[in-house]
Amino acid sequence: MDLDAFVAAHQPEWDRLKALSRQRQLSGAESDELLDLYQRTATHLSIVRSSAPDPSVVQYLSTLLSRTRQRTSGTRTAGWADIGRFFTDTFPAMLYRTRRWWLAVMVVNVVVAFAIGIWVAHNPSVQTGFIPPERLDELVNHDFEGYYSEFAAQDFAARVWTNNVWVAAQCIAMGVLGFPVIYLLWQNVVNVGVMGGILWANDRGSLFFGLILPHGMLELTAVFVAAGVGLKIFWSWVVPGPQTRMQSLASQARASVAVALGLIVVLLVTGIIEAFVTPSGLPTWARIGIGLVAEIAFFVYVFTLGRWAVARGETGDIADRDRGDVLPAAA
Structure with a gap:
């Protein structure tokens, strides 16, 4: 030619x-x-x-x-309506759909944390095994409380926010393997349990709960959500149901992205509380009350908007037009 x-x-x-x-x-x-x-x-x-x-x-x-x-x-561009729909439909629907997973993770971790704390509090030799005796007094009377006011509030908020987002992202990203998520949870629960046990044994239990609860309730809930969703990803290919393993894994992993994005906002709220409320001069009851309100608001969000979104058929997955074609599967 x-x-x-x-x-x-x-x-x-x-x-x-x-x-x-x-x-x-x-x-x-x-x-x-x-x-x-x-x-x-x-x-x-x-x-x-x-x-x-x-x-x-x-x-x-x-x-x-x-x-x-x-x-x-044509092309599609994200607008304010898409952002609004994400927070009223996609994100809460995924939280509601996976509630059994992250609520189970929450219960197990809280029970284990209290068990470790009680064990540490009643065994002085265990306390010194985690913290050298020469540093124990400094930790109890200065370091633990000083941690929350060591940096400027806005810098501290950014620091804890990015750290918590990184932990949540790891739980979701490594969920496909299952065991790394359990390891991350174990590290977290041991740290909380040991610290609580040491402070309680030294008559500083009120200080521990007064500083942990304001931000910790919602912060730990967010981590438990990420871990539960990560473990759900793992289970999706272990027990895929009527789908192939890859189809089940792909569907769950796509939907889990919504949780990862939504938790960025949730953890921003916890970072603000930890930086501005936890070390503030407010009475302990007021600081804990603010944290409790944030925690209740999260659960109301999940069990109202989330339940309604699921009832409308929302799954948290991307739209049908953005998915690849798959063969039909028998139920």
Whole structure:
């Protein structure tokens, strides 16, 4: 095939297609013409690739077709309505759907944390096994309380926020393996249990709960949610149900992204409470009350908006048009 002659013969059609693809508005006749030229140009590209695969011509036609395809199919952009729908439908629906997982994680971790705390509080040798005796007094009387006012409030808020987001992201990202999530939870529950046990044994239990509860209720709940969702990802390929393992894993992992994004906002709230409320001069009952209100608000959010969204058929997964096609499976 004479490539130069082919290009010269069809260049006017390509130029016309380019011009139409750049117009902001098209009449009915122009829309039909654009689609017709698109099909012809796609055929031209196929001919060039098979008969005279010149790189510059192939690139030119591929780019032209790509731009035209965007013009004909349109593009979707996120707006305030999409953000609102995420927080009223997608995120709460996923929280509600996975509630049994993260509530189970919450109960087990709280029980284990209290068990470790009681064990540490009643065994002085265990306390010194975790904290050297020469540092015990400093920790109890200075370091634990001073941690919350060591940095400027806004810097501390950013610090704890990014750290907690990183922990939650790890729980979800490594959920496919299962065991790393359990390890992260174990580290967390041991730290809380040991610290609580040491302070309680040294008559500083009220200080411990007064500083932990304001932000810790919602913060730990967010971590438990991330861990529960991570373990649900693991279970999705262990017991896939009627789907293939990859289909089940892909569906659960896609939906879990909504939880990861939503927890960023939840943990921002806990970071603000930890930086501005926990070390504040407010009475202990007021600080704990603020944390309790935040915790109750989260549960109300999950069990009202989440339940309603699930009842409407929301799954937390991406829209049907954005998913790949799959074979039907028998229930």
